Amino acid sequence: xxxxxxxxxxxxxAPLAAALALLPAAAASAEGSFATAFFISxxxxxxxxxxxxxxxxxxxWVLIAMSVASVALIWIAFAGNRPDDMLxxxxxxxxxxxxAEGRTAEAAEASRTRGxxxxxxxxxxxxxxxxxxxxxxxxxxxxxxxxxxxxxxxIEILNVFGQVAPMIGLFGTVYGMIVAFFTxxxxxxAADPVALAGGIGTALVTTFWGLLIAIPALSAxxxxxxxxxxxxxxxxxxxxxxxxxxRGQGG
Numbered sequence: 685x686x687x688x689x690x691x692x693x694x695x696x697x698a699p700l701a702a703a704l705a706l707l708p709a710a711a712a713s714a715e716g717s718f719a720t721a722f723f724i725s726x727x728x729x730x731x732x733x734x735x736x737x738x739x740x741x742x743x744x745w746v747l748i749a750m751s752v753a754s755v756a757l758i759w760i761a762f763a764g765n766r767p768d769d770m771l772x773x774x775x776x777x778x779x780x781x782x783x784a785e786g787r788t789a790e791a792a793e794a795s796r797t798r799g800x801x802x803x804x805x806x807x808x809x810x811x812x813x814x815x816x817x818x819x820x821x822x823x824x825x826x827x828x829x830x831x832x833x834x835x836x837x838x839i840e841i842l843n844v845f846g847q848v849a850p851m852i853g854l855f856g857t858v859y860g861m862i863v864a865f866f867t868x869x870x871x872x873x874a875a876d877p878v879a880l881a882g883g884i885g886t887a888l889v890t891t892f893w894g895l896l897i898a899i900p901a902l903s904a905x906x907x908x909x910x911x912x913x914x915x916x917x918x919x920x921x922x923x924x925x926x927x928x929x930x931r932g933q934g935g
């Protein structure tokens with residue numbers, strides 16, 4: 685084979701195959717480690733040796749991957765929904781002052797790209813100015829609802845993680861108990877407690893990871909959701925106050 689020729693598929697997969705072959709041996713050698721139980725599910729064989737329970741280990745690693753993704757999503761949710769981004773005080777005050785001084789054209793143009801959610805609501809309201817005050821209020825309220833819904837939709841994945849992770853953990857719990865009872869039946873009803881540890885460990889560890897994901901995810905979702913609701917309501921209130929000068933005017 686020439687140096688420029690591509691490697692055969694077998695040689696490219698060789699490192700992965702070697703790693704998978706070494707995993708059971710490494711797991712068996714570390715079976716006494718407390719930390720190992722949180723990452724690998726082991727099954728005790730009748731001869732006293734241990735092997736990797738691939739189904740239980742797969743569920744554990746799915747939950748570990750979800751926990752990493754959950755941390756990233758929590759950070760994105762907090763960073764993307766800061767109060768200063770939704771309702772920047774300085775820019776909102778400048779826009780309100782422009783409207784109060786009658787510089788509505790300037791305020792309408794500036795609110796296109798400034799003022800965060802407040803700017804979007806004010807821009808929609810000023811765009812409906814030819815139809816009168818009531819139409820401006822309706823446009824601001826519709827935009828407020830749209831802005832809040834869009835932000836809530838982006839963080840809904842945290843709620844999904846918080847709801848699904850305990851279900852996966854419960855699935856692992858049921859699977860682990862099935863393994864434990866099967867071990868009892870296989871050993872004629874007199875199973876060694878060490879032999880039961882694999883199934884019971886899988887049941888508890890998957891529950892642990894499910895709760896570890898759900899509690900922070902649901903807590904972050906509730907905090908950010910309340911922040912979005914509060915900022916949206918405050919922005920809508922300030923827009924309505926700014927539109928008070930248009931009250932009584934027709935189209």
